[in-house]
Amino acid sequence: MKNSEIAKIFSEIADLLELKGENQYKIRAYKKAAQVIESYPIPIEQLYKEGKLQQIPGVGESIAAKIVEILRTGKLRYYEKLKAEFPPGITSLLEIPGVGPKTALSLWKELGITSIEDLERLIEEKKTAVLFRLGEKTAANIIKHVQSQRRKEQRILLGKALPIAERIVEALREVPGVHDLIPVGSLRRFKETVGDIDIMATADEPEKVLDVFVHLPGIQEVLAHGGTKASVIVEEGVQVDLRVVEKDSFGSLIQYFTGSKEHNIALRERGLKQGLKLSEYGITDLKTGKLEKFPTEEEFYERLGLQWIPPELREARGEIERAALRNIPKLVELKDLRGDLHVHTKWSDGQDTIEAMALAAKERGYEYIAIADHSAGRGIARGLGVERLKKQIEEIKRLNQRLSGIKILAGIEVDIRADGTLDLPDEILQELDVVVAAIHSAMSQDKEKMTKRIIAALEHPLVNILAHPTCRIIGEREEIDVDLEEIMRVAARTGTALEINSMPDRLDLRDIYVSRARELGVKLSINTDAHAVHHLDYIRFGVGVARRGWCEPKDIINTWPLEALEDFFRKKRALLR
DNA sequence: GCCGTTTTCGGCCCGACTGTTTTCAGTCG
Numbered sequence: 001m002k003n004s005e006i007a008k009i010f011s012e013i014a015d016l017l018e019l020k021g022e023n024q025y026k027i028r029a030y031k032k033a034a035q036v037i038e039s040y041p042i043p044i045e046q047l048y049k050e051g052k053l054q055q056i057p058g059v060g061e062s063i064a065a066k067i068v069e070i071l072r073t074g075k076l077r078y079y080e081k082l083k084a085e086f087p088p089g090i091t092s093l094l095e096i097p098g099v100g101p102k103t104a105l106s107l108w109k110e111l112g113i114t115s116i117e118d119l120e121r122l123i124e125e126k127k128t129a130v131l132f133r134l135g136e137k138t139a140a141n142i143i144k145h146v147q148s149q150r151r152k153e154q155r156i157l158l159g160k161a162l163p164i165a166e167r168i169v170e171a172l173r174e175v176p177g178v179h180d181l182i183p184v185g186s187l188r189r190f191k192e193t194v195g196d197i198d199i200m201a202t203a204d205e206p207e208k209v210l211d212v213f214v215h216l217p218g219i220q221e222v223l224a225h226g227g228t229k230a231s232v233i234v235e236e237g238v239q240v241d242l243r244v245v246e247k248d249s250f251g252s253l254i255q256y257f258t259g260s261k262e263h264n265i266a267l268r269e270r271g272l273k274q275g276l277k278l279s280e281y282g283i284t285d286l287k288t289g290k291l292e293k294f295p296t297e298e299e300f301y302e303r304l305g306l307q308w309i310p311p312e313l314r315e316a317r318g319e320i321e322r323a324a325l326r327n328i329p330k331l332v333e334l335k336d337l338r339g340d341l342h343v344h345t346k347w348s349d350g351q352d353t354i355e356a357m358a359l360a361a362k363e364r365g366y367e368y369i370a371i372a373d374h375s376a377g378r379g380i381a382r383g384l385g386v387e388r389l390k391k392q393i394e395e396i397k398r399l400n401q402r403l404s405g406i407k408i409l410a411g412i413e414v415d416i417r418a419d420g421t422l423d424l425p426d427e428i429l430q431e432l433d434v435v436v437a438a439i440h441s442a443m444s445q446d447k448e449k450m451t452k453r454i455i456a457a458l459e460h461p462l463v464n465i466l467a468h469p470t471c472r473i474i475g476e477r478e479e480i481d482v483d484l485e486e487i488m489r490v491a492a493r494t495g496t497a498l499e500i501n502s503m504p505d506r507l508d509l510r511d512i513y514v515s516r517a518r519e520l521g522v523k524l525s526i527n528t529d530a531h532a533v534h535h536l537d538y539i540r541f542g543v544g545v546a547r548r549g550w551c552e553p554k555d556i557i558n559t560w561p562l563e564a565l566e567d568f569f570r571k572k573r574a575l576l577r
Numbered sequence: 578g579c580c581g582t583t584t585t586c587g588g589c590c591c592g593a594c595t596g597t598t599t600t601c602a603g604t605c606g
Contacts, residue, residue, distance in 0.1 A: 025589055029578035060579050098595090100604050133603080137596060256591095261606065268590040273582070279591055 001045060006070060007038035009079055010063070015091040016082045018101035032058040035262065039315075041516035045071060046485060087114040097145045098138065106131055116146060155193035156238055157474060159504020159541055162187060164236055165197050168216065172242075175212050177204035180250060184257040189311045190544030192474060192507045196239040200254050206244035213242045249282050251294035255301075256280035262316035263309075270320060271304060278304075312547040317515075331547045332526075334540055336559040339368035342413065342436050342467055342499065342527035343536070347392055348373035348382050351532040354392075354408065355399055360533040362406035368562050370409035371396060372436045372467075377415035377423035384412065386428050393431055407562060409433035413467060418442040420456030422463070429462040434569060436499070436527075438467035443480050451483040458487070458496045461573045465525050466491065468501040468508040476505070484513060488520045495572040497525040497557050500549075502542030503535075514549025523568070524549075525557050 014030035036058045037044060047053050048071050053064040070076050086108070092115060093104040107113040110131055111122060122128055123139045165183040172181055178201060182188070185198040203209045210230045214222045223231040229243045245253050256264065257280070268278045277284040282293040283303055294300040298308045306323040310331055313319040322328050343357050344350030350357075354371055361369035373392070374383040384392060389412065396410045411434040415423035418441065422429070429435050437457045445453065457463050469487065470479035491498050498517055501508045506529070509517065517524060526542040528535050546556060553559040557568060 023578085026578050028589075032579085058579070062578060098604070102603060133597070135596065141595090257606095259606090265590055272590075277591080281592090 001071060001074075003037050003040055003044050006044055006067060007034045009070065009076060010034035010037065010066075012091060013079055013082060015094055015101075016086060018094070019086060019090065019105050020082075021101070021105075029058070029060075030063070033063050039317075039512050041512040043485060090114045092116055093119065096142055096149075098141055103134065106134075120146060155195050156236075157504045158187065158190060158192055158194060158507075158544070159538065160236065161194045161197055161238060162541075164234060164238060164240070165199065167218075168197075168199065168213070168234075168240060168242075171216055172199075172201065172209060172213060175203070175209050178209055179203060179247065182254060184254050185259060188258050189260065189314055190541070190548060192510065192545070196241065198257055199240065199242045200250070200257060201242065201244045202247045202250055203244050209244055210242060248295055249280075249293040251296040251298070251300045252278075252282045253280050255297050258311050258314065260315050263314040263319070266316045266320055267304070274304065276304070310547065312544060313550065315548075329550055329552050332543060332551050332553050332556050332559060334543050335365075336553045336556070337366070337526065337539065337543070338561065339366045339370070339409075339558050339565075340528050340530065340536060340539065341370040341409070341411070341434060341465060341525050341558050342372045342501075343369060343530040344373050344413075345371055347371075347388070348384060349531060354395060355403070356533055357530070357536075358399065358403060358406050358408050360536055362403075364536060366406065368407040368409055368565075370411040370434045370436075372411040372413040372434070374440075375412055375414040375423040377417065377441070383415075383423075386424065389424070389428055390431075411436060413438055414463075415440055416453060416457045418445070418453065420453040422457065422460060426462060432462075433566070434464050435462050436465045436467045437463045439471055439480065443471055443477075445481075447481045447483060450480055451486055454482060454487055455490050458490045458494050461575075463496060464569050464572065465497045465499055465527075467499045467527070467529065468506055469498050470508050470510070470513070472506070472508055472510075474505050474507065485516075488513075488517045488522050491517070491523075492521045495523070495568065495575060497523045497568075500524055500526045500542045500545050502526060502528045502538040502540075502545075504538060504541055507541060507545050509545070509549075511545050511548035514545060514551065518549060518551055518555050523557050524551060524555055527558070 010030050011034035014027050014034065017027045017030065036056060040056060044067060047056065048068060053059055053067055066076055066078060090104060090108055093099050093107060094101065096116065107119060111127065113119050113122060120143065123143055128134050128139055165187055169181050169183065172178060180202045181199065183197060183199050186194045187197055201209060206228055210225060214225050214230050214232055218235045219232045220235050221233040223233065229241065231239060231241045233239055271278045275286045277286055282291050284291045292303065294303065301308045301323065306320065307326045307328050309319050309323050309328060340361060345352060345354045345357055357371065358369055376383040376385040393410045396408050400408050410432050412424065412432055413436045416437050416439050417423055422437065458466060472479040498509055500514060514524060524546065526539065526546055528538045530536050557565055
């Protein structure tokens with residue numbers, strides 16, 4: 001059973017306990033367990049087999065026993081019993097903003113409402129007016145929220161949100177008297193999707209900045225416009241909030257608004273143990289009651305005895321403990337990258353020539369770039385067979401003689417066929433500098449078959465990188481069903497790198513798997529899979545994922561000098577031949 | 578239900594907003 005499925009059960013239990021009016025700390029315990037399990041990089045089933053369930057933070061005796069029951073029987077009696085106490089569907093009411101457990105319960109008990117549709121109908125018939133604390137305004141708000149939730153797509157890709165934020169920040173920078181200007185929230189943490197865009201600023205005249213903001217080109221609707229905060233919807237359909245705040249507490253404010261929520265909770269719990277109360281306004285000493293303000297985040301963390309924590313790590317996944325030990329890793333940065341090892345050209349489905357891609361790479365400060373067009377198996381992508389690949393290798397040789405300051409590596413993105421064999425013969429593959437292998441077909445194979453298939457590719461001495469290992473497309477295609485732990489172990493053993501694909505809708509491997517791979521000693525490669533020159537700039541999203549996975553330059557093969565990289569590839573051939 | 582720089586028992590994050598059966602409960606981020 002998948003981690004997400006187990007997490008869902010505990011999250012439902014938390015909702016049901018809320019309706020029951022149970023102890024709020026018990027509810028929180030279930031919520032926390034669900035949240036941790038949802039983003040846990042190791043399959044819960046595996047931890048169960050190893051008897052290590054309680055090593056998951058937030059999972060104690062009771063929840064561990066429930067996980068065991070779920071995995072053994074496929075069911076949980078406690079959950080079934082709880083569900084039977086309420087009509088099915090009632091927890092869906094909790095998804096409506098403004099409706100919590102108390103409201104949901106009275107909607108059901110007083111009016112028999114058990115679904116969002118019921119609720120809408122009865123509000124329109126004005127039958128909810130009899131309820132305690134549910135007047136006209138609340139009813140109107142519920143209708144508004146339900147309708148707007150139906151209309152808008154919930155979260156948008158980071159790759160779409162970041163350019164919007166940058167565009168706005170750039171425009172506001174021109175306003176006289178503006179000092180700080182920084183996007184916060186999940187955007188600053190480089191989370192793969194974001195809900196809305198939140199920007200914080202300090203300025204001499206806040207009204208002036210907000211005034212410019214609501215009149216920027218591309219603003220579709222102004223939702224609110226006050227003296228310190230304004231909210232708009234931009235033409236891309238995303239909500240953008242701008243807050244202009246006090247300079248002397250800017251540090252604690254951006255810390256608070258950057259999140260994550262879980263990170264902030266963990267931080268405040270730690271503060272309490274030190275007799276300190278944390279909030280967005282600063283830190284209050286509980287003994288003296290005095291509030292201390294912090295202009296910078298560094299000072300804020302320092303007051304707690306912590307090293308500053310990069311936003312990408314702020315997910316309550318052990319970063320606070322590491323910061324206390326002053327042992328936060330020196331995360332990989334964009335400037336550490338020396339090349340891109342997976343790009344396409346006109347030879348298959350790319351838009352630009354080899355030369356154009358190479359020059360663009362040079363412009364970005366790279367030392368090398370690997371051309372990895374599709375192999376013939378991909379009919380739709382005008383894939384390369386043996387003869388055309390030979391010609392391409394010749395072309396690359398000629399270009400390398402002509403161009404200076406950039407080394408073009410001859411490569412291929414070879415298809416891993418359904419049976420695990422590669423789409424091109426070894427004789428031609430060994431003529432290449434680098435071989436990237438990938439799954440593009442038969443993605444619905446069962447777990448056992450898929451795992452064997454990928455392992456066969458990893459064990460091939462000529463395969464250097466596994467591209468987009470889970471094949472997911474965010475919001476569109478689920479991950480393939482595969483034993484990732486096993487894949488990672490084989491990748492580590494054979495010296496095969498796993499790719500962090502930087503395409504905004506892929507970001508594959510995703511952050512939590514990157515973190516696990518790194519723990520297991522797997523090397524990673526941050527590539528763009530660029531199909532045009534401008535795609536090379538997507539690399540920063542891949543870097544964000546690597547940072548969220550706690551990677552340092554040594555973990556990322558394309559931060560290495562060319563000789564070290566070639567050495568890495570040679571070693572695998574020698575090892576497995 | 579979880580957990581331990583004060584704890585194996587007794588705590589458990591913080592502040593703001595909103596509607597309102599008006600002194601605050603309920604909800605949210």
